[in-house]
Amino acid sequence: xxxxxxxxxxxxxxxxxxxxxxxxxxxxxxxxxxxxxxxxxxxxxxxxxxxxxxxxxxxxxxxxxxxxxxxxxxxxxxxxxxxxxxxxxxxxxxxxxxxxxxxx
Numbered sequence: 001x002x003x004x005x006x007x008x009x010x011x012x013x014x015x016x017x018x019x020x021x022x023x024x025x026x027x028x029x030x031x032x033x034x035x036x037x038x039x040x041x042x043x044x045x046x047x048x049x050x051x052x053x054x055x056x057x058x059x060x061x062x063x064x065x066x067x068x069x070x071x072x073x074x075x076x077x078x079x080x081x082x083x084x085x086x087x088x089x090x091x092x093x094x095x096x097x098x099x100x101x102x103x104x
Contacts, residue, residue, distance in 0.1 A: 017043045022096045031056040045087045073100045
């Protein structure tokens, strides 16, 4: 699927570290105007979450708990490696935010 115009979002303080963030459909559905693929600049997962929350207020609360840490039912992967809130994000990285699946 092609990206809609305006898929580039930058945090208030530009970090000079371009990344691509992929969001799950279930999260995108909760925030009108949000997108599955977002280009932004962030140096850490925490900066990425802050930038997402500036774009779509309340998104931080869906991704992180109050410690702050990534919620138990969410997973963040930076270039295929599981990440924490403090994980650095190298320039050019692809970050996936995924919802955990449980079952019995």
